[in-house]
Amino acid sequence: MQHHEAHWLFRVYAYIWDGVDWLFPPTCGGCNRAGYRWCPSCADETHPLTGPLCEICGIPLPSPGLCTACKRERPAFRALRSWSAFQGPLRNAILLMKYRFDLGLVCALTEAMLPFLNALPWPVDLVIPVPLSERRYKERGYNQAELIARSLALARGWECRPETLVRARDTLSQVGLSAKERRENVRGAFRADEAHVRGRSVLLVDDVATTGATLSACAQALLDGGATEVYALTLARALPAHIPGHPLHDFEPHSTTPIKEV
Ligand SMILES: [Zn+2]
Ligand SMILES: [Zn+2]
Structure with missing residues (x-):
């Protein structure tokens, strides 16, 4: 595999994974x-959002x-x-x-999305993942958003500080909530460590975005902590079932639209 366009540390990391794959063949x-x-046909099927x-x-x-x-309510x-x-x-x-x-999969997806990442014109001083609740972190043992954030940061030579943003309180699962309920559910749920975010431009990272309510609540906490600006990046976007083909007048997630775990 070619590991171009990435920071040298990430290239070393990616070659190590090639070695692991040789010893223990993975599955896509x-x-x-x-x-x-991440096989060639899955790579072919995964297109950046266009238009x-x-x-x-x-x-x-x-x-x-x-x-x-x-237009109705600007995200943070x-x-x-x-x-x-x-x-x-x-x-x-x-x-x-x-x-x-x-x-290994996180590393492969990072490489696959690198051209997209490299084309984003955002100034980034610091990368921060959306935190899990402490309860879910204990259940799962890791935060998948953190794995993605660390890998993207490594690929670009950016600093990554997951501990800088925490959940200040538990929230309900966002599954099945309307866009408005989602915003209210996560409002004020996060707190950022001023010492690390003040005066810095932050890239917030998660695996999936639906309405963006969780990312906006995180961004607000980072701005409250003194960040100059916050950009948000996810691997995937849950789109309403009627895209493409119909003009989109509003974005209320369909009940079949999966599903951001909180
Ligand atoms: Zn595949
Ligand atoms: Zn919008």
Whole structure:
């Protein structure tokens, strides 16, 4: 595999994973095919979101501008962008990462999204993942958003400080809540450590975004802690079932749209 366009430390890391793959052949995180962490056909099926996007929250729109949700209430992040839609092999890979601690898959996905990451024009001083609740962290033993954030930061030579943002209180699962209920559920749920965020431009990282409510609540905590600006990046975006093909007038997640665990 070619490990270009990445910081040298990440290239070393990626070559180590090539060695591990040689010793212990992996299966593809998207389709279970033997011999790959992320196989060529899953790579082919995973496209960056294209066409006009909401300038702030990054959902596809019929024409450039802001979506109605962002016009009504501005999110705290300056922009949210996602590599690809939450469907097909990428959805499989993300669900797999929730219960299997798989650094090899995270590394492979980081490489696959590197051209997308490199094209984002954002100033980044610090990378911070969306934190899990302490209870869920104990159940799972790791935070998949943190694995992704660390890997992206390594690929770009950015500093990553997961401990800087914590959940100040427990929240309900966002599953099945309306966009408004989601915002209220997570409002004020996070707290940032001023000592590390003050005066810095922060890249917030998660696996999936749905309405962006959790990312916005995190961004607000970071701004309250003195961050100059916050950008948000996720591997995938859960899109309403009626995209593409219909003009999008609003973004209320469909009940079948999966599903950001909190
Ligand atoms: Zn595959
Ligand atoms: Zn928007």
